[in-house]
Amino acid sequence: MAQLRWLGHAATLLTFGNKNIIIDPMIKNNPLSPVKIDYFKNNLDIIIVTHDHYDHLGDTVELLKMNPKAKLYATYDLEAYLAETYKISEESIIPANVGGFVEVDGIKLALTKAVHSSTHSDPTGAIVSAEGITVYHAGDTGLFEDMKLIGEVFKPDYALLPIGGRFTMDPYQASISVEFIKPKKGVIPIHYNTWDLIKVDVNDFVKLVKTKGYNPIVLQPGQTITL
Numbered sequence: 001m002a003q004l005r006w007l008g009h010a011a012t013l014l015t016f017g018n019k020n021i022i023i024d025p026m027i028k029n030n031p032l033s034p035v036k037i038d039y040f041k042n043n044l045d046i047i048i049v050t051h052d053h054y055d056h057l058g059d060t061v062e063l064l065k066m067n068p069k070a071k072l073y074a075t076y077d078l079e080a081y082l083a084e085t086y087k088i089s090e091e092s093i094i095p096a097n098v099g100g101f102v103e104v105d106g107i108k109l110a111l112t113k114a115v116h117s118s119t120h121s122d123p124t125g126a127i128v129s130a131e132g133i134t135v136y137h138a139g140d141t142g143l144f145e146d147m148k149l150i151g152e153v154f155k156p157d158y159a160l161l162p163i164g165g166r167f168t169m170d171p172y173q174a175s176i177s178v179e180f181i182k183p184k185k186g187v188i189p190i191h192y193n194t195w196d197l198i199k200v201d202v203n204d205f206v207k208l209v210k211t212k213g214y215n216p217i218v219l220q221p222g223q224t225i226t227l
């Protein structure tokens with residue numbers, strides 16, 4: 001069974017069978033997180049980091065120490081920086097960059113382009129595919145037309161899109177990106193209302209997405225859905 005749990009902001013937990021994949025795990029500094037960091041002791045298999053801004057890198061290093069068998073998936077440059085700085089072992093790293101699928105424990109992973117900034121390496125989005133379900137997490141990004149290619153190549157069932165504006169797409173821009181990505185089953189807004197700087201009315205996004213014939217899924221922080 002495949003499940004998605006939104007942890008608030010960009011942090012997302014995907015579960016395929018007995019495999020747990022966390023994306024952009026800001027837990028401690030996440031005012032929306034429904035759980036404390038100890039919740040993730042010895043139960044994570046893959047940690048995906050789209051870029052190294054603190055609200056996405058989050059507690060990655062601590063979670064890797066708490067989960068000795070977990071593997072880190074990010075651009076190789078960011079992985080190498082984290083490995084050297086925080087003494088993370090080579091075995092904990094899945095070397096990667098924007099491109100084709102890498103398969104780990106039956107989970108297919110890919111990194112995508114994102115239009116944003118970061119300190120070490122380039123920012124990305126991430127694709128996670130298993131059990132015939134493909135999820136696209138856009139990371140932090142502005143609107144860009146190559147999202148059409150992400151839609152064509154990966155054919156996502158679900159897309160998690162930042163809508164908070166200011167640092168990423170806003171509700172209007174994100175609704176345009178939905179037409180590029182064409183998520184078959186649903187589109188989940190993220191990266192909004194965590195702080196005042198990214199305060200938006202999610203209903204603006206919902207209305208626009210529905211008008212375009214797609215399925216908006218607004219989650220409460222901590223809410224789990226079956227994919």
Ligand code: NI
Pocket residue numbers: 051053056116117140167
């Ligand atoms: Ni960012």
Ligand code: MN
Pocket residue numbers: 053055056140167191
């Ligand atoms: Mn961010």
